[in-house]
Amino acid sequence: MTGFGVYVHWPYCTKLCPYCDFNIYRARDLDRAPLRRAIVADIHNHAARYGRRPADTIFLGGGTPSLLSGADIAALIGAVDDAFGLAPDAEITLEANPEDAPRFADHAAGGVNRFSIGVQALEDVALRALGRAHDAASAVAAVEAAAATGKRVSLDLIYAREGQGVEAWAAELEAALALPAEHLSLYQLTIEAGTAFDRAVRRGRLAPPDDDRAAALYEITQAVCDAAGAPAYEISNHARGPAARSRHNVLYWTGGDWIGVGPGAHGRITHGGVRLATKAHDRPENYTAAVSAGGVGYGDATPLSRDEHGEETVLMGLRLSDGLARGPAEALRGRPFDADAVAAFGEAGLLEDAAGVLRLTPPGRLLADHIAATLAQ
Ligand SMILES: C[S@@+](CC[C@H](N)C(=O)[O-])C[C@H]1O[C@@H](n2cnc3c(N)ncnc32)[C@H](O)[C@@H]1O
Ligand code: SF4
Structure with missing residues:
Protein backbone atom coordinates (compact mmCIF):
# COMPACT_ATOMS: atom_id res chain seq x y z
CA MET A 1 0.00 0.00 0.00
CA TYR A 252 -3.63 4.08 -7.92
CA TRP A 253 -1.46 1.45 -9.60
CA THR A 254 -0.19 -0.07 -6.34
CA GLY A 255 -3.57 -0.42 -4.62
CA GLY A 256 -3.48 2.61 -2.32
CA ASP A 257 -6.57 4.33 -0.93
CA TRP A 258 -7.95 7.63 -2.17
CA ILE A 259 -11.15 9.59 -1.88
CA GLY A 260 -12.71 11.02 -5.03
CA VAL A 261 -14.55 14.33 -4.62
CA GLY A 262 -16.20 16.53 -7.24
CA PRO A 263 -18.71 15.45 -9.92
CA GLY A 264 -18.09 11.98 -11.32
CA ALA A 265 -14.96 11.34 -9.23
CA HIS A 266 -14.07 7.74 -8.37
CA GLY A 267 -12.55 6.66 -5.05
CA ARG A 268 -11.27 3.52 -3.33
CA ILE A 269 -11.29 3.38 0.46
CA THR A 270 -10.46 0.49 2.78
CA HIS A 271 -12.85 0.75 5.72
CA GLY A 272 -13.62 -1.89 8.34
CA GLY A 273 -11.42 -4.37 6.44
CA VAL A 274 -13.43 -3.95 3.22
CA ARG A 275 -12.32 -2.20 0.03
CA LEU A 276 -15.05 0.24 -1.01
CA ALA A 277 -15.53 1.71 -4.49
CA THR A 278 -17.16 5.12 -4.67
CA LYS A 279 -18.38 7.14 -7.66
CA ALA A 280 -19.79 10.65 -7.22
CA HIS A 281 -22.82 11.82 -9.19
CA ASP A 282 -21.78 13.00 -12.64
CA ARG A 283 -23.92 16.10 -13.01
CA PRO A 284 -22.71 19.04 -10.92
CA GLU A 285 -26.26 19.89 -9.74
CA ASN A 286 -26.88 16.30 -8.55
CA TYR A 287 -23.48 16.20 -6.88
CA THR A 288 -24.04 19.51 -5.10
CA ALA A 289 -27.55 18.43 -3.99
CA ALA A 290 -26.20 15.14 -2.56
CA VAL A 291 -23.51 16.91 -0.57
CA SER A 292 -25.81 19.65 0.71
CA ALA A 293 -28.26 17.00 1.90
CA GLY A 294 -25.58 16.37 4.51
CA GLY A 295 -23.65 13.57 2.88
CA VAL A 296 -20.94 12.77 0.46
CA GLY A 297 -21.29 13.22 -3.33
CA TYR A 298 -22.65 9.71 -3.99
CA GLY A 299 -25.37 7.39 -2.78
CA ASP A 300 -23.83 4.15 -1.56
CA ALA A 301 -20.23 2.99 -1.55
CA THR A 302 -19.92 -0.45 -3.20
CA PRO A 303 -17.93 -3.14 -1.36
CA LEU A 304 -15.57 -4.92 -3.75
CA SER A 305 -15.54 -8.72 -3.62
CA ARG A 306 -12.23 -10.52 -3.16
CA ASP A 307 -12.25 -11.37 -6.90
CA GLU A 308 -12.95 -7.78 -7.93
CA HIS A 309 -10.22 -6.45 -5.66
CA GLY A 310 -7.79 -9.08 -6.93
CA GLU A 311 -8.64 -8.29 -10.56
CA GLU A 312 -8.05 -4.56 -10.05
CA THR A 313 -4.73 -5.28 -8.36
CA VAL A 314 -3.55 -7.33 -11.34
CA LEU A 315 -4.85 -4.89 -13.98
CA MET A 316 -3.15 -1.97 -12.25
CA GLY A 317 0.06 -3.64 -11.04
CA LEU A 318 1.03 -5.18 -14.36
CA ARG A 319 1.06 -1.71 -15.92
CA LEU A 320 4.14 -0.80 -13.86
CA SER A 321 7.64 -1.50 -15.15
CA ASP A 322 8.49 -2.53 -11.55
CA GLY A 323 5.90 -5.30 -12.02
CA LEU A 324 3.42 -6.94 -9.70
CA ALA A 325 4.55 -8.61 -6.45
CA ARG A 326 3.19 -12.11 -6.89
CA GLY A 327 2.81 -13.24 -3.26
CA PRO A 328 0.70 -10.31 -2.00
CA ALA A 329 -1.46 -10.39 -5.16
CA GLU A 330 -2.12 -14.11 -4.77
CA ALA A 331 -2.90 -13.68 -1.06
CA LEU A 332 -5.38 -10.98 -1.94
CA ARG A 333 -7.04 -13.11 -4.64
CA GLY A 334 -7.08 -16.08 -2.30
CA ARG A 335 -5.60 -18.31 -5.03
CA PRO A 336 -2.47 -18.59 -7.16
CA PHE A 337 -2.25 -17.38 -10.75
CA ASP A 338 -2.91 -20.00 -13.43
CA ALA A 339 0.54 -21.60 -13.81
CA ASP A 340 -0.16 -22.61 -17.44
CA ALA A 341 -1.07 -19.05 -18.42
CA VAL A 342 2.03 -17.61 -16.70
CA ALA A 343 4.21 -20.22 -18.43
CA ALA A 344 2.58 -19.64 -21.86
CA PHE A 345 3.06 -15.85 -21.66
CA GLY A 346 6.63 -16.47 -20.49
CA GLU A 347 7.42 -18.79 -23.41
CA ALA A 348 5.95 -16.23 -25.82
CA GLY A 349 8.41 -13.65 -24.43
CA LEU A 350 5.61 -11.46 -23.07
CA LEU A 351 5.95 -11.91 -19.30
CA GLU A 352 8.83 -12.42 -16.85
CA ASP A 353 8.35 -14.30 -13.61
CA ALA A 354 11.43 -13.73 -11.44
CA ALA A 355 12.17 -13.14 -7.75
CA GLY A 356 8.50 -13.17 -6.84
CA VAL A 357 7.58 -10.44 -9.34
CA LEU A 358 5.50 -10.70 -12.53
CA ARG A 359 6.68 -8.15 -15.08
CA LEU A 360 5.61 -7.48 -18.68
CA THR A 361 8.43 -7.47 -21.24
CA PRO A 362 8.51 -4.64 -23.84
CA PRO A 363 6.50 -6.75 -26.37
CA GLY A 364 4.19 -7.80 -23.51
CA ARG A 365 3.37 -4.16 -22.75
CA LEU A 366 1.73 -3.89 -26.17
CA LEU A 367 -0.69 -6.61 -25.04
CA ALA A 368 -0.99 -5.46 -21.42
CA ASP A 369 -4.79 -5.43 -21.26
CA HIS A 370 -5.14 -8.95 -22.69
CA ILE A 371 -2.42 -10.44 -20.48
CA ALA A 372 -3.71 -8.73 -17.34
CA ALA A 373 -7.30 -9.82 -18.07
CA THR A 374 -6.19 -13.43 -18.59
CA LEU A 375 -4.12 -13.54 -15.39
CA ALA A 376 -6.85 -11.82 -13.40
CA GLN A 377 -9.25 -14.76 -13.97
C1 LIG B 1 -8.65 14.57 -18.24
S1 LIG B 1 -7.69 15.07 -19.58
C2 LIG B 1 -7.57 16.75 -18.99
C3 LIG B 1 -6.46 17.55 -19.47
C4 LIG B 1 -6.67 19.02 -19.64
N1 LIG B 1 -8.00 19.48 -19.46
C5 LIG B 1 -6.25 19.35 -21.04
O1 LIG B 1 -7.10 19.34 -21.92
O2 LIG B 1 -5.08 19.63 -21.25
C6 LIG B 1 -6.14 14.28 -19.23
C7 LIG B 1 -5.39 13.81 -20.43
O3 LIG B 1 -6.02 12.71 -21.01
C8 LIG B 1 -5.57 12.59 -22.35
N2 LIG B 1 -6.73 12.19 -23.16
C9 LIG B 1 -8.00 12.63 -23.04
N3 LIG B 1 -8.79 12.00 -23.96
C10 LIG B 1 -7.98 11.16 -24.66
C11 LIG B 1 -8.20 10.24 -25.74
N4 LIG B 1 -9.41 10.07 -26.28
N5 LIG B 1 -7.14 9.53 -26.21
C12 LIG B 1 -5.92 9.70 -25.66
N6 LIG B 1 -5.66 10.55 -24.65
C13 LIG B 1 -6.67 11.28 -24.15
C14 LIG B 1 -5.01 13.94 -22.75
O4 LIG B 1 -3.64 13.83 -23.00
C15 LIG B 1 -5.26 14.79 -21.54
O5 LIG B 1 -4.23 15.71 -21.30
S1 SF4 C 1 -12.52 18.49 -23.16
FE1 SF4 C 1 -11.69 19.53 -21.38
S2 SF4 C 1 -10.80 17.86 -20.14
FE2 SF4 C 1 -11.11 17.02 -22.15
S3 SF4 C 1 -9.11 17.30 -23.13
FE3 SF4 C 1 -10.42 19.09 -23.70
S4 SF4 C 1 -9.97 20.69 -22.22
FE4 SF4 C 1 -9.15 18.72 -21.40
Whole structure:
Protein backbone atom coordinates (compact mmCIF):
# COMPACT_ATOMS: atom_id res chain seq x y z
CA MET A 1 0.00 0.00 0.00
CA THR A 2 1.29 3.38 -0.86
CA GLY A 3 -0.41 5.92 1.31
CA PHE A 4 -3.55 7.96 0.93
CA GLY A 5 -4.60 10.42 -1.76
CA VAL A 6 -7.36 12.87 -2.59
CA TYR A 7 -8.65 13.23 -6.16
CA VAL A 8 -10.64 16.41 -6.87
CA HIS A 9 -12.58 16.54 -10.15
CA TRP A 10 -13.32 19.99 -11.61
CA PRO A 11 -15.59 19.19 -14.57
CA TYR A 12 -15.72 22.48 -16.45
CA CYS A 13 -13.90 23.38 -19.68
CA THR A 14 -14.19 26.51 -21.80
CA LYS A 15 -14.27 24.35 -24.97
CA LEU A 16 -14.91 20.62 -25.32
CA CYS A 17 -12.33 18.63 -27.30
CA PRO A 18 -13.75 16.19 -29.89
CA TYR A 19 -11.83 13.15 -28.55
CA CYS A 20 -12.56 13.59 -24.85
CA ASP A 21 -15.05 11.46 -22.89
CA PHE A 22 -14.22 12.55 -19.36
CA ASN A 23 -17.04 13.94 -17.19
CA ILE A 24 -16.96 17.45 -18.66
CA TYR A 25 -19.31 20.41 -19.11
CA ARG A 26 -18.81 23.54 -21.15
CA ALA A 27 -18.93 26.70 -19.10
CA ARG A 28 -17.82 30.27 -19.50
CA ASP A 29 -17.87 32.93 -16.76
CA LEU A 30 -19.04 30.34 -14.27
CA ASP A 31 -19.62 31.21 -10.63
CA ARG A 32 -17.17 28.72 -9.14
CA ALA A 33 -18.18 29.23 -5.52
CA PRO A 34 -21.14 26.78 -5.24
CA LEU A 35 -19.24 23.76 -6.56
CA ARG A 36 -16.08 24.73 -4.67
CA ARG A 37 -18.11 24.92 -1.43
CA ALA A 38 -19.72 21.53 -2.15
CA ILE A 39 -16.32 19.91 -2.71
CA VAL A 40 -15.00 21.40 0.54
CA ALA A 41 -18.03 19.99 2.40
CA ASP A 42 -17.61 16.61 0.67
CA ILE A 43 -13.97 16.43 1.85
CA HIS A 44 -15.07 17.06 5.45
CA ASN A 45 -17.91 14.54 5.19
CA HIS A 46 -15.51 11.89 3.88
CA ALA A 47 -13.23 12.43 6.89
CA ALA A 48 -16.19 12.19 9.28
CA ARG A 49 -17.34 8.95 7.64
CA TYR A 50 -14.04 7.15 7.07
CA GLY A 51 -11.70 8.69 9.64
CA ARG A 52 -8.80 11.11 9.63
CA ARG A 53 -5.52 10.08 7.99
CA PRO A 54 -2.89 12.37 6.49
CA ALA A 55 -3.02 12.82 2.72
CA ASP A 56 0.20 12.08 0.83
CA THR A 57 -1.10 13.39 -2.48
CA ILE A 58 -3.81 15.66 -3.87
CA PHE A 59 -4.60 15.58 -7.59
CA LEU A 60 -6.76 18.36 -9.05
CA GLY A 61 -7.99 16.87 -12.32
CA GLY A 62 -10.71 17.49 -14.83
CA GLY A 63 -12.09 18.91 -16.89
CA THR A 64 -9.99 22.00 -16.53
CA PRO A 65 -9.05 22.69 -12.91
CA SER A 66 -6.56 25.34 -14.09
CA LEU A 67 -9.68 27.53 -14.48
CA LEU A 68 -9.63 27.72 -10.67
CA SER A 69 -7.85 30.63 -9.00
CA GLY A 70 -5.01 30.24 -6.53
CA ALA A 71 -7.48 31.17 -3.77
CA ASP A 72 -9.92 28.42 -4.88
CA ILE A 73 -7.07 25.91 -4.81
CA ALA A 74 -5.87 27.13 -1.40
CA ALA A 75 -9.43 26.60 -0.09
CA LEU A 76 -9.51 23.01 -1.40
CA ILE A 77 -6.04 22.18 -0.04
CA GLY A 78 -6.97 23.85 3.27
CA ALA A 79 -10.06 21.62 3.50
CA VAL A 80 -7.93 18.49 3.03
CA ASP A 81 -5.50 19.77 5.66
CA ASP A 82 -8.29 20.55 8.15
CA ALA A 83 -10.23 17.35 7.56
CA PHE A 84 -7.46 14.78 7.08
CA GLY A 85 -4.12 16.51 7.65
CA LEU A 86 -1.48 16.82 4.94
CA ALA A 87 1.82 14.95 4.92
CA PRO A 88 4.65 17.52 5.14
CA ASP A 89 5.96 16.62 1.67
CA ALA A 90 2.54 16.07 0.07
CA GLU A 91 2.48 16.08 -3.74
CA ILE A 92 -0.19 18.52 -5.00
CA THR A 93 -0.75 18.27 -8.74
CA LEU A 94 -2.81 20.58 -10.95
CA GLU A 95 -3.88 19.41 -14.41
CA ALA A 96 -3.46 22.57 -16.47
CA ASN A 97 -4.43 23.71 -19.96
CA PRO A 98 -1.81 25.82 -21.77
CA GLU A 99 -4.26 28.76 -22.13
CA ASP A 100 -4.19 29.15 -18.34
CA ALA A 101 -0.44 29.79 -18.16
CA PRO A 102 -0.98 33.40 -16.99
CA ARG A 103 -2.51 31.93 -13.81
CA PHE A 104 0.29 29.41 -13.05
CA ALA A 105 2.15 31.67 -10.59
CA ASP A 106 -1.15 32.22 -8.74
CA HIS A 107 -1.79 28.45 -8.72
CA ALA A 108 1.68 27.86 -7.26
CA ALA A 109 1.04 30.53 -4.61
CA GLY A 110 -2.20 28.68 -3.80
CA GLY A 111 -0.22 25.53 -2.96
CA VAL A 112 0.24 23.58 -6.21
CA ASN A 113 3.71 21.97 -6.32
CA ARG A 114 3.35 19.94 -9.53
CA PHE A 115 1.86 20.98 -12.90
CA SER A 116 0.60 18.46 -15.45
CA ILE A 117 0.20 20.39 -18.70
CA GLY A 118 -2.02 19.27 -21.58
CA VAL A 119 0.33 20.01 -24.48
CA GLN A 120 -1.20 17.16 -26.60
CA ALA A 121 0.89 17.94 -29.71
CA LEU A 122 3.70 20.22 -30.83
CA GLU A 123 2.39 20.63 -34.39
CA ASP A 124 -0.19 23.33 -35.11
CA VAL A 125 -1.98 21.23 -37.75
CA ALA A 126 -2.39 18.39 -35.25
CA LEU A 127 -3.57 20.73 -32.50
CA ARG A 128 -6.24 22.11 -34.83
CA ALA A 129 -7.32 18.55 -35.73
CA LEU A 130 -7.58 17.78 -32.01
CA GLY A 131 -9.79 20.86 -31.61
CA ARG A 132 -7.42 22.48 -29.13
CA ALA A 133 -7.68 26.13 -28.13
CA HIS A 134 -3.88 26.67 -28.17
CA ASP A 135 -1.05 26.42 -30.69
CA ALA A 136 2.33 24.72 -30.28
CA ALA A 137 4.21 27.92 -29.39
CA SER A 138 1.82 28.71 -26.56
CA ALA A 139 2.02 25.12 -25.28
CA VAL A 140 5.83 25.43 -25.15
CA ALA A 141 5.50 28.80 -23.41
CA ALA A 142 3.10 27.22 -20.89
CA VAL A 143 5.60 24.47 -20.00
CA GLU A 144 8.27 27.16 -19.57
CA ALA A 145 5.93 29.27 -17.42
CA ALA A 146 5.21 26.27 -15.19
CA ALA A 147 8.94 25.54 -14.87
CA ALA A 148 9.57 29.19 -14.00
CA THR A 149 7.43 28.75 -10.87
CA GLY A 150 10.09 26.31 -9.62
CA LYS A 151 7.51 23.52 -9.24
CA ARG A 152 7.62 20.02 -10.76
CA VAL A 153 6.37 19.81 -14.36
CA SER A 154 4.81 17.00 -16.39
CA LEU A 155 3.32 17.21 -19.89
CA ASP A 156 0.74 15.16 -21.78
CA LEU A 157 0.96 14.29 -25.47
CA ILE A 158 -1.50 12.34 -27.63
CA TYR A 159 0.03 10.25 -30.42
CA ALA A 160 -1.14 7.67 -32.97
CA ARG A 161 -3.03 10.55 -34.55
CA GLU A 162 -4.46 10.39 -38.06
CA GLY A 163 -1.69 10.31 -40.68
CA GLN A 164 1.11 10.48 -38.10
CA GLY A 165 4.37 8.99 -39.36
CA VAL A 166 6.96 7.32 -37.15
CA GLU A 167 9.76 9.77 -38.02
CA ALA A 168 7.58 12.85 -37.57
CA TRP A 169 6.43 11.56 -34.17
CA ALA A 170 10.00 10.80 -33.10
CA ALA A 171 10.99 14.39 -33.94
CA GLU A 172 7.97 15.82 -32.12
CA LEU A 173 8.73 13.68 -29.07
CA GLU A 174 12.37 14.78 -29.09
CA ALA A 175 11.20 18.40 -29.08
CA ALA A 176 8.95 17.62 -26.11
CA LEU A 177 11.83 15.92 -24.29
CA ALA A 178 13.90 19.08 -24.70
CA LEU A 179 11.33 21.05 -22.67
CA PRO A 180 11.81 21.63 -18.92
CA ALA A 181 9.60 18.74 -17.74
CA GLU A 182 10.66 15.83 -15.53
CA HIS A 183 7.70 13.63 -16.52
CA LEU A 184 5.73 12.86 -19.68
CA SER A 185 2.37 11.09 -20.11
CA LEU A 186 2.25 9.77 -23.68
CA TYR A 187 -1.20 8.50 -24.63
CA GLN A 188 -2.16 6.75 -27.84
CA LEU A 189 -5.31 8.39 -29.22
CA THR A 190 -8.32 6.34 -28.11
CA ILE A 191 -11.54 6.70 -30.06
CA GLU A 192 -14.03 6.86 -27.21
CA ALA A 193 -17.66 5.88 -27.81
CA GLY A 194 -20.02 8.83 -28.13
CA THR A 195 -17.36 11.46 -28.90
CA ALA A 196 -17.23 13.61 -32.05
CA PHE A 197 -14.15 11.60 -33.12
CA ASP A 198 -16.15 8.38 -32.77
CA ARG A 199 -18.86 9.79 -35.08
CA ALA A 200 -16.20 10.96 -37.55
CA VAL A 201 -14.60 7.49 -37.66
CA ARG A 202 -17.98 5.87 -38.26
CA ARG A 203 -18.72 8.29 -41.12
CA GLY A 204 -15.33 7.56 -42.68
CA ARG A 205 -14.05 11.10 -42.06
CA LEU A 206 -11.32 10.12 -39.61
CA ALA A 207 -8.97 7.17 -39.92
CA PRO A 208 -6.70 6.56 -36.94
CA PRO A 209 -3.59 4.40 -37.50
CA ASP A 210 -4.07 0.64 -37.76
CA ASP A 211 -2.65 -1.70 -35.10
CA ASP A 212 0.69 -2.22 -36.86
CA ARG A 213 1.30 1.51 -37.22
CA ALA A 214 0.19 2.08 -33.62
CA ALA A 215 2.64 -0.62 -32.45
CA ALA A 216 5.47 0.98 -34.46
CA LEU A 217 4.64 4.35 -32.91
CA TYR A 218 4.65 2.78 -29.44
CA GLU A 219 8.04 1.18 -30.04
CA ILE A 220 9.68 4.38 -31.28
CA THR A 221 8.21 6.15 -28.26
CA GLN A 222 10.05 3.77 -25.92
CA ALA A 223 13.32 4.06 -27.87
CA VAL A 224 13.31 7.87 -28.00
CA CYS A 225 12.38 8.23 -24.32
CA ASP A 226 14.94 5.62 -23.20
CA ALA A 227 17.67 7.43 -25.14
CA ALA A 228 16.66 10.73 -23.51
CA GLY A 229 16.78 9.31 -19.97
CA ALA A 230 13.00 9.25 -19.50
CA PRO A 231 12.07 5.55 -19.56
CA ALA A 232 8.54 4.29 -19.01
CA TYR A 233 7.69 3.37 -15.42
CA GLU A 234 4.11 2.60 -16.50
CA ILE A 235 2.62 1.79 -19.92
CA SER A 236 2.03 5.47 -20.82
CA ASN A 237 4.10 7.33 -18.24
CA HIS A 238 7.76 8.30 -18.38
CA ALA A 239 9.94 9.92 -15.73
CA ARG A 240 13.47 11.23 -15.43
CA GLY A 241 14.23 9.03 -12.40
CA PRO A 242 12.09 7.57 -9.60
CA ALA A 243 11.64 10.90 -7.79
CA ALA A 244 9.96 12.33 -10.90
CA ARG A 245 7.19 9.70 -10.95
CA SER A 246 3.65 10.78 -10.22
CA ARG A 247 3.17 9.66 -6.62
CA HIS A 248 -0.58 10.07 -6.96
CA ASN A 249 -0.85 7.78 -9.97
CA VAL A 250 1.57 5.26 -8.46
CA LEU A 251 -0.82 5.14 -5.51
CA TYR A 252 -3.63 4.08 -7.92
CA TRP A 253 -1.46 1.45 -9.60
CA THR A 254 -0.19 -0.07 -6.34
CA GLY A 255 -3.57 -0.42 -4.62
CA GLY A 256 -3.48 2.61 -2.32
CA ASP A 257 -6.57 4.33 -0.93
CA TRP A 258 -7.95 7.63 -2.17
CA ILE A 259 -11.15 9.59 -1.88
CA GLY A 260 -12.71 11.02 -5.03
CA VAL A 261 -14.55 14.33 -4.62
CA GLY A 262 -16.20 16.53 -7.24
CA PRO A 263 -18.71 15.45 -9.92
CA GLY A 264 -18.09 11.98 -11.32
CA ALA A 265 -14.96 11.34 -9.23
CA HIS A 266 -14.07 7.74 -8.37
CA GLY A 267 -12.55 6.66 -5.05
CA ARG A 268 -11.27 3.52 -3.33
CA ILE A 269 -11.29 3.38 0.46
CA THR A 270 -10.46 0.49 2.78
CA HIS A 271 -12.85 0.75 5.72
CA GLY A 272 -13.62 -1.89 8.34
CA GLY A 273 -11.42 -4.37 6.44
CA VAL A 274 -13.43 -3.95 3.22
CA ARG A 275 -12.32 -2.20 0.03
CA LEU A 276 -15.05 0.24 -1.01
CA ALA A 277 -15.53 1.71 -4.49
CA THR A 278 -17.16 5.12 -4.67
CA LYS A 279 -18.38 7.14 -7.66
CA ALA A 280 -19.79 10.65 -7.22
CA HIS A 281 -22.82 11.82 -9.19
CA ASP A 282 -21.78 13.00 -12.64
CA ARG A 283 -23.92 16.10 -13.01
CA PRO A 284 -22.71 19.04 -10.92
CA GLU A 285 -26.26 19.89 -9.74
CA ASN A 286 -26.88 16.30 -8.55
CA TYR A 287 -23.48 16.20 -6.88
CA THR A 288 -24.04 19.51 -5.10
CA ALA A 289 -27.55 18.43 -3.99
CA ALA A 290 -26.20 15.14 -2.56
CA VAL A 291 -23.51 16.91 -0.57
CA SER A 292 -25.81 19.65 0.71
CA ALA A 293 -28.26 17.00 1.90
CA GLY A 294 -25.58 16.37 4.51
CA GLY A 295 -23.65 13.57 2.88
CA VAL A 296 -20.94 12.77 0.46
CA GLY A 297 -21.29 13.22 -3.33
CA TYR A 298 -22.65 9.71 -3.99
CA GLY A 299 -25.37 7.39 -2.78
CA ASP A 300 -23.83 4.15 -1.56
CA ALA A 301 -20.23 2.99 -1.55
CA THR A 302 -19.92 -0.45 -3.20
CA PRO A 303 -17.93 -3.14 -1.36
CA LEU A 304 -15.57 -4.92 -3.75
CA SER A 305 -15.54 -8.72 -3.62
CA ARG A 306 -12.23 -10.52 -3.16
CA ASP A 307 -12.25 -11.37 -6.90
CA GLU A 308 -12.95 -7.78 -7.93
CA HIS A 309 -10.22 -6.45 -5.66
CA GLY A 310 -7.79 -9.08 -6.93
CA GLU A 311 -8.64 -8.29 -10.56
CA GLU A 312 -8.05 -4.56 -10.05
CA THR A 313 -4.73 -5.28 -8.36
CA VAL A 314 -3.55 -7.33 -11.34
CA LEU A 315 -4.85 -4.89 -13.98
CA MET A 316 -3.15 -1.97 -12.25
CA GLY A 317 0.06 -3.64 -11.04
CA LEU A 318 1.03 -5.18 -14.36
CA ARG A 319 1.06 -1.71 -15.92
CA LEU A 320 4.14 -0.80 -13.86
CA SER A 321 7.64 -1.50 -15.15
CA ASP A 322 8.49 -2.53 -11.55
CA GLY A 323 5.90 -5.30 -12.02
CA LEU A 324 3.42 -6.94 -9.70
CA ALA A 325 4.55 -8.61 -6.45
CA ARG A 326 3.19 -12.11 -6.89
CA GLY A 327 2.81 -13.24 -3.26
CA PRO A 328 0.70 -10.31 -2.00
CA ALA A 329 -1.46 -10.39 -5.16
CA GLU A 330 -2.12 -14.11 -4.77
CA ALA A 331 -2.90 -13.68 -1.06
CA LEU A 332 -5.38 -10.98 -1.94
CA ARG A 333 -7.04 -13.11 -4.64
CA GLY A 334 -7.08 -16.08 -2.30
CA ARG A 335 -5.60 -18.31 -5.03
CA PRO A 336 -2.47 -18.59 -7.16
CA PHE A 337 -2.25 -17.38 -10.75
CA ASP A 338 -2.91 -20.00 -13.43
CA ALA A 339 0.54 -21.60 -13.81
CA ASP A 340 -0.16 -22.61 -17.44
CA ALA A 341 -1.07 -19.05 -18.42
CA VAL A 342 2.03 -17.61 -16.70
CA ALA A 343 4.21 -20.22 -18.43
CA ALA A 344 2.58 -19.64 -21.86
CA PHE A 345 3.06 -15.85 -21.66
CA GLY A 346 6.63 -16.47 -20.49
CA GLU A 347 7.42 -18.79 -23.41
CA ALA A 348 5.95 -16.23 -25.82
CA GLY A 349 8.41 -13.65 -24.43
CA LEU A 350 5.61 -11.46 -23.07
CA LEU A 351 5.95 -11.91 -19.30
CA GLU A 352 8.83 -12.42 -16.85
CA ASP A 353 8.35 -14.30 -13.61
CA ALA A 354 11.43 -13.73 -11.44
CA ALA A 355 12.17 -13.14 -7.75
CA GLY A 356 8.50 -13.17 -6.84
CA VAL A 357 7.58 -10.44 -9.34
CA LEU A 358 5.50 -10.70 -12.53
CA ARG A 359 6.68 -8.15 -15.08
CA LEU A 360 5.61 -7.48 -18.68
CA THR A 361 8.43 -7.47 -21.24
CA PRO A 362 8.51 -4.64 -23.84
CA PRO A 363 6.50 -6.75 -26.37
CA GLY A 364 4.19 -7.80 -23.51
CA ARG A 365 3.37 -4.16 -22.75
CA LEU A 366 1.73 -3.89 -26.17
CA LEU A 367 -0.69 -6.61 -25.04
CA ALA A 368 -0.99 -5.46 -21.42
CA ASP A 369 -4.79 -5.43 -21.26
CA HIS A 370 -5.14 -8.95 -22.69
CA ILE A 371 -2.42 -10.44 -20.48
CA ALA A 372 -3.71 -8.73 -17.34
CA ALA A 373 -7.30 -9.82 -18.07
CA THR A 374 -6.19 -13.43 -18.59
CA LEU A 375 -4.12 -13.54 -15.39
CA ALA A 376 -6.85 -11.82 -13.40
CA GLN A 377 -9.25 -14.76 -13.97
C1 LIG B 1 -8.65 14.57 -18.24
S1 LIG B 1 -7.69 15.07 -19.58
C2 LIG B 1 -7.57 16.75 -18.99
C3 LIG B 1 -6.46 17.55 -19.47
C4 LIG B 1 -6.67 19.02 -19.64
N1 LIG B 1 -8.00 19.48 -19.46
C5 LIG B 1 -6.25 19.35 -21.04
O1 LIG B 1 -7.10 19.34 -21.92
O2 LIG B 1 -5.08 19.63 -21.25
C6 LIG B 1 -6.14 14.28 -19.23
C7 LIG B 1 -5.39 13.81 -20.43
O3 LIG B 1 -6.02 12.71 -21.01
C8 LIG B 1 -5.57 12.59 -22.35
N2 LIG B 1 -6.73 12.19 -23.16
C9 LIG B 1 -8.00 12.63 -23.04
N3 LIG B 1 -8.79 12.00 -23.96
C10 LIG B 1 -7.98 11.16 -24.66
C11 LIG B 1 -8.20 10.24 -25.74
N4 LIG B 1 -9.41 10.07 -26.28
N5 LIG B 1 -7.14 9.53 -26.21
C12 LIG B 1 -5.92 9.70 -25.66
N6 LIG B 1 -5.66 10.55 -24.65
C13 LIG B 1 -6.67 11.28 -24.15
C14 LIG B 1 -5.01 13.94 -22.75
O4 LIG B 1 -3.64 13.83 -23.00
C15 LIG B 1 -5.26 14.79 -21.54
O5 LIG B 1 -4.23 15.71 -21.30
S1 SF4 C 1 -9.11 17.30 -23.13
FE1 SF4 C 1 -9.15 18.72 -21.40
S2 SF4 C 1 -9.97 20.69 -22.22
FE2 SF4 C 1 -10.42 19.09 -23.70
S3 SF4 C 1 -12.52 18.49 -23.16
FE3 SF4 C 1 -11.11 17.02 -22.15
S4 SF4 C 1 -10.80 17.86 -20.14
FE4 SF4 C 1 -11.69 19.53 -21.38
